[in-house]
């Protein structure tokens with residue numbers, strides 16, 4: 235791989251891996267706190283999937299950048315500004331409705347993202363990975379969509395909570411679909427699809443589900459951003475101190 | 490299977506899955522290929538789930554079993570084609586049912602939409618009057634069902 239291609243692939247893998255790791259960590263915070271036993275099994279299982287996706291992607295990233303010797307170093311030993319995840323995934327969980335709505339937004343996005351990678355990607359190992367990742371994110375999207383409909387179409391109170399969740403997450407959706415110089419380069423090199431190219435499919439599916447739940451589709455304009463450049467919100471510092479504690483306290487510890 | 494890998498296959502085919510210890514890796518279709526290059530055996534495995542926590546245990550098991558017969562393998566994970574519940578053998582499905590887990594229906598049932606094919610049978614009393622309680626059961630590969638006749642809850646292996 236040429237060095238500028240390697241840089242591009244590394245950065246691209248990091249963006250996706252960081253999104254999955256951070257949302258996986260947030261989702262894992264529900265373990266032992268979910269409203270019913272079934273959801274207490276479901277959410278940690280999803281967290282495990284997300285962290286598993288991150289792990290595989292970090293391993294691929296390590297293979298092309300010898301600065302990092304293993305996936306743990308990428309996951310646990312970088313500084314705050316070196317994480318490239320979206321602001322959306324680092325926000326606090328809020329209530330159960332807010333959590334499943336964010337999962338629905340994100341996994342539906344990733345489902346279409348992987349679907350595109352499956353068709354076209356110059357990096358063979360990621361193309362292969364996308365086949366499996368597509369199936370798993372489809373499952374997450376379906377699980378979360380069922381809750382969005384159930385809660386939206388439930389009682390006045392559950393509908394109100396879902397409407398609040400929609401307003402709450404709205405400022406972070408613009409970043410999900412924001413193209414930048416980097417995404418443009420990735421797309422020109424047949425590496426990753428541009429985020430905007432996923433918007434139509436995403437919107438159609440999300441709008442239909444929200445409608446079923448008597449909920450309004452949010453306004454998607456670019457309001458808050460910075461995650462892709464390593465500029466994070468306050469909540470992220472607290473998340474990292476929790477996520478990194480073991481590796482910081484006992485460097486190189488392993489199971 | 491490639492020539493010269495029979496010995497390795499003999500050792501690996503009986504290894505069991507850490508989460509479903511009554512099934513072998515062969516029953517599950519997890520071991521895809523054993524190849525030889527100049528120096529090494531290359532074992533390709535297809536994880537049932539990307540984040541399956543059993544995978545590292547499986548890798549360790551494969552390596553330590555092969556070491557006993559003097560082989561130090563390279564283990565590679567493959568996601569293409571993705572592991573499918575269709576790869577579970579007939580024997581594996583039978584064992585699953587005996588163990589109280591309802592086996593996955595064939596994937597074709599998802600596309601042709603024949604509701605009969607998608608019926609889930611209670612492994613306790615064989616009734617088809619069952620309902621899904623949750624998409625996720627005790628592990629990522631199973632969902633949780635309940636039988637409307639004998640009232641017992643049970644795991645159904647997901648069709649993926």
Ligand SMILES: [Zn+2]
Nearest residue numbers: 611614636639
């Ligand atoms: Zn029964």
